[in-house]
Amino acid sequence: MNRSSSNSEGPKAEQIIFEFFAKSLHIILESRTPFMSSRNFSGDQMLCSPCSSSSSSSSVRPRDKWFNLALRECPAELESFDIGRRSSVEPLVVDVVLVVVGGEQDETKNEQVIERWLVQYDNRRVKEAAAASASSSGSSSNRRSSSNNKLQVMYKKATLLLRSLFVMVRLLPAYKIFRELNSSGQICKFKLVPKVPTIVEPFTRREEAEMQKFAFTPVDTICGRLYMSVLYRSLSDVSCQHSSPVSPTFITDYVGSPLADPLKRFPSLPLSYGSPPLLSFQRRHSWSFDRYKASPPPSVSCSPSPTRSDSQALVRRLPDIPTGRRKESYVEECFPSQEFSPPCSPSGHVDAAVSRGITRTESAPVRIPAPSFESKQNLVAPSPRLKLLRQASLKPVRNSGAAESGAGLEKLFLYGREDFRRSSGVRLSTNSSPRISLSRSSSRSYQDDIDDTDFPCPFDVEYDEITDPSSRPGSFDQRGDIHEPPLDSSGGSYPKKSQDAAVGALVNMLKKAPPLRQDISESSVPEIYWNNNNKTGLGQEIAAASSMTASGIGLAAKTTADAMEELRSYKEMKNVLLSQSTMGSSSVTATTPFDVTES
Amino acid sequence: MNCEACQLKELEVESFEIREVLRCILHTIVFHRALGLIRPKDVDLELFEITYVQCGEIEVEKKIDEKIEQLITWIDKHPNKKCQICLSFYEVKTKQPSWFTNKIERSYWEQWHISLNVLLPTKPPIGKSHHSKLVVDPGEESEERSSRRTLLEQSLQEVLFQIIKFVNEKKDHVPPINDGVIYCPFEITFPSASDSTFGMDMLKRMLHSGSHPSMLS
Numbered sequence: 017m018n019r020s021s022s023n024s025e026g027p028k029a030e031q032i033i034f035e036f037f038a039k040s041l042h043i044i045l046e047s048r049t050p051f052m053s054s055r056n057f058s059g060d061q062m063l064c065s066p067c068s069s070s071s072s073s074s075s076v077r078p079r080d081k082w083f084n085l086a087l088r089e090c091p092a093e094l095e096s097f098d099i100g101r102r103s104s105v106e107p108l109v110v111d112v113v114l115v116v117v118g119g120e121q122d123e124t125k126n127e128q129v130i131e132r133w134l135v136q137y138d139n140r141r142v143k144e145a146a147a148a149s150a151s152s153s154g155s156s157s158n159r160r161s162s163s164n165n166k167l168q169v170m171y172k173k174a175t176l177l178l179r180s181l182f183v184m185v186r187l188l189p190a191y192k193i194f195r196e197l198n199s200s201g202q203i204c205k206f207k208l209v210p211k212v213p214t215i216v217e218p219f220t221r222r223e224e225a226e227m228q229k230f231a232f233t234p235v236d237t238i239c240g241r242l243y244m245s246v247l248y249r250s251l252s253d254v255s256c257q258h259s260s261p262v263s264p265t266f267i268t269d270y271v272g273s274p275l276a277d278p279l280k281r282f283p284s285l286p287l288s289y290g291s292p293p294l295l296s297f298q299r300r301h302s303w304s305f306d307r308y309k310a311s312p313p314p315s316v317s318c319s320p321s322p323t324r325s326d327s328q329a330l331v332r333r334l335p336d337i338p339t340g341r342r343k344e345s346y347v348e349e350c351f352p353s354q355e356f357s358p359p360c361s362p363s364g365h366v367d368a369a370v371s372r373g374i375t376r377t378e379s380a381p382v383r384i385p386a387p388s389f390e391s392k393q394n395l396v397a398p399s400p401r402l403k404l405l406r407q408a409s410l411k412p413v414r415n416s417g418a419a420e421s422g423a424g425l426e427k428l429f430l431y432g433r434e435d436f437r438r439s440s441g442v443r444l445s446t447n448s449s450p451r452i453s454l455s456r457s458s459s460r461s462y463q464d465d466i467d468d469t470d471f472p473c474p475f476d477v478e479y480d481e482i483t484d485p486s487s488r489p490g491s492f493d494q495r496g497d498i499h500e501p502p503l504d505s506s507g508g509s510y511p512k513k514s515q516d517a518a519v520g521a522l523v524n525m526l527k528k529a530p531p532l533r534q535d536i537s538e539s540s541v542p543e544i545y546w547n548n549n550n551k552t553g554l555g556q557e558i559a560a561a562s563s564m565t566a567s568g569i570g571l572a573a574k575t576t577a578d579a580m581e582e583l584r585s586y587k588e589m590k591n592v593l594l595s596q597s598t599m600g601s602s603s604v605t606a607t608t609p610f611d612v613t614e615s
Numbered sequence: 616m617n618c619e620a621c622q623l624k625e626l627e628v629e630s631f632e633i634r635e636v637l638r639c640i641l642h643t644i645v646f647h648r649a650l651g652l653i654r655p656k657d658v659d660l661e662l663f664e665i666t667y668v669q670c671g672e673i674e675v676e677k678k679i680d681e682k683i684e685q686l687i688t689w690i691d692k693h694p695n696k697k698c699q700i701c702l703s704f705y706e707v708k709t710k711q712p713s714w715f716t717n718k719i720e721r722s723y724w725e726q727w728h729i730s731l732n733v734l735l736p737t738k739p740p741i742g743k744s745h746h747s748k749l750v751v752d753p754g755e756e757s758e759e760r761s762s763r764r765t766l767l768e769q770s771l772q773e774v775l776f777q778i779i780k781f782v783n784e785k786k787d788h789v790p791p792i793n794d795g796v797i798y799c800p801f802e803i804t805f806p807s808a809s810d811s812t813f814g815m816d817m818l819k820r821m822l823h824s825g826s827h828p829s830m831l832s
Contacts, residue, residue, distance in 0.1 A: 076652065084652040084792070172650065173786045179647045180779045182655060186666045187775055195666075230776075233783035 025163045029170065029238050033137050035082040036174050036242060037108050040135045040181060041212070042079075042087050047185040048112045048131070048210040050197035083175040085182065107136040109216045112190050113209045127209075131190050132219070132227075132247045139240035166238045173235040177244060180232060189251035219247070618723050619788050621781045623774050625697075625730035628767060630690065633731065634683055635660050636771060639667040641679045641702060641803065643775055644727050646670045647782045648704055648789070651797035663768040667775070672797055682803040689805065695735050701804045702727040706790055724788050727778075 080086035112131035185191060193208055219227070224247070231245040628636050639660060646655065649670035656669040669676060690698060705721040790799065 081652065084650060086652065086654040168791055172789065172792055175650055175792065176647065176782060176786050176789065179650075180783050183643060183646065183668050183775065184779055186657065186668065187772060187779075191666065192664065233786070235786075 025167060025238055028167055032167070032171055032174060033237065033240070033242065035079075036178070037135055037137075038079070039083055039085065039087075039178055040133070040244065041108060041110060043085075043178065043181050044110050044112075044133050044185060045210050046088055047191055048110075048194055048208055050194055050208055083171075083178050085175070085178055107134060109134055109213060111211045111213055111216075113211055114190075114193065115207050115209050117205050117207055128249075129219075129223075130193075130249045131188065134243070134245050134247075136243040137237075137240050138243060163238065170235065170237045174242065177232055177235055177242070181244065184230070184232075184246070188246070188248050190248065192251065617788050618726060619781075619785050620726045620728065621777075622728045623730065623777055624770060625732055626767060626770050626774065627732045627734055627763070629734050629736060630687070630694075632662055632767065633687055633690065633733065635662050636731070636767075637683050637686070637700065637729070638679065639665060639771060640729055640774060640778070641683075641700075642669045642675075643667050643778055644702055645675055645679070645798060645801060647778065648725070648801070649675070649798035650789075650792045651795070653797060662764070663771060665768065665771060665775070670798055675798060679803070682805075686805050690733050694733070696733065698731040698733060699806055700729040700731065702729065702801055703804070704799045704801045707800060724790060 076086060110131075110133040111129045112133075114128045114130045116126040190208065193206075197206075197208055227247045227249050229245060229247050231243075234244075235242040623640070626636060638658075642658070646653075646668050649672065654671045656671040657666050658669055659666050686698065686700065690696070703723050704725040705723045708720045708722050
């Protein structure tokens, strides 16, 4: 008899105890797991799919009936608990950990246990109860009723305890953190992570001293005693600083931005303008102007819009060009826009085209526009000026105001050097089409380049310069000099060997173009822009270019001298190479602009 | 069955805080005594950073709100007076009907005493601000009010802790859970004009105001 009664009580009691553990865990997790569930149960259609198959919020789930407390969502941890605890009644420890987001690598320094719940069942009284029941006398019915009564009392007390737990979890400081995390619109530097550790690390004495304890009154069961307690930190101990709501800011160091790419800058060119222009400058396309970042990135908030700031910077900067005080880093920005009007400009097309090109740098490899892109007839017309810009740009830009105007070209040219090598190759071949593309590796004919006005190519201008009739290899071939292209050259279609010559010249320029840090005296100017036979005209153009920047006149003159010097060196090289080529096969691909005559 | 009683800590409240404070305390107690199947409802206090729990029963909410409104009305008529609210849980026992009585007897098994000290709002004398010594600097007044509010919040939390402790310590007197009964029946009472202390309160009012005593409510 005793056995039958005890047999029925035991499993029931164990089930009550197990469900008590599960309910406790559910209550704790429900109020410590952010974003788990909505707050108010009434009216919500919260479903606990892992817990039950109930499809209606108004229906009572089986688990809700336990202790007459219908809770909200069933957290995943509870499910794992269910699986793990069916066979044992070991103590349940729930650590509520405050984790600092984005903290140090060492996780231990970023975590702090702000609460530790302990639910424990002590069945040491089982033996005592068994002994008492064995020695007790009385009818079996009395014992059954007594056992049932005890179960009811035990269940009632467990229900009361869980009610208290439900209220208590909302009074502790961690609940405020939980609510803060659940609130929307804030990015917190911390998160709340409830854990059910399998291995519980005891607190140190110091930690325990810092924490407060609340112990619920134990619930006597027929075969043991249920304990529940909590160690918690007061709010003052918990650093729950969170960032203010994120206000819209502009990310300047996005992937691919100049700011994200710590490229070399030119410290010798101090900025003369404030942050906003610089920001816009730096927000040009990464590949095009990254390396010309001349100053530290400004604050993020100084520009209303990256895209708009670029265009604004362009407009802003234009008036500064003539002053000649532009720094190297601003060259490409200063590069022509509508206001950029070299004195010798025959038309405004260049300005517009160049400005177009500048604006295009924001998103793609820059195509230095020229009227030639649109009209082959006009290809040559702007070239002298562009040449001037080019030659100016090839000088150490940091010292040259005139160079600023063309520095953009130079930079593009220099930047595209490697890409150009990769894409177009150093070797020039009559059978190959030059690939004047900074970013594309596919071969394109020059004609395609010409025809495709939208094709972003940083070397288009140089290419056009190169293919300028005045700078054709043919001219070299004929006179060994670079002819200055006539201003009224009709342009027209360029023969293919000019194309190869242009490529070669380009390659040579790339190879020999001095770094921007170089001294002026060391700079080299592609000889295609120089014509010994037309020094006067060239000088005029140079003067015209220098006139664009008031303070750059002297620098322009100096540039000319250096260019002449370089021209002489190129001539010598050319002669050497020509002599070599005549000895070698005709299919030898030219590696210098001087060889283009062969192809 | 023993009737357990719990005297909660006295709270100093202003008239506009009565409603929230009483709702928090009364609902928390009733929640602990709603042993039927319930779906708890969290409610945030507007004046304090405290979240209390309701049992989710509309009848309970209505009953509590009605009583609170009655109390506020009474307090408005009896200002500057300490208020004792009693929340009592009882069991219904029907006596054997007799010739004269068919009374349903209530057997109270638990009483909760809530003490409120309703403060009068501090207002500077009208028209005498430049002479009166009672002029209160607005900044100081707000500081004082915020500090008092903080103290009240802490006290309210202490009261809630007190409730939890009492509920945990005393469980044997709670009647068993009956099927179909969501919450233990309760009643809320507060002293009325019929109290024995009425006379003393009137005398005090006369001494302070010097005016004729107001009509009995």
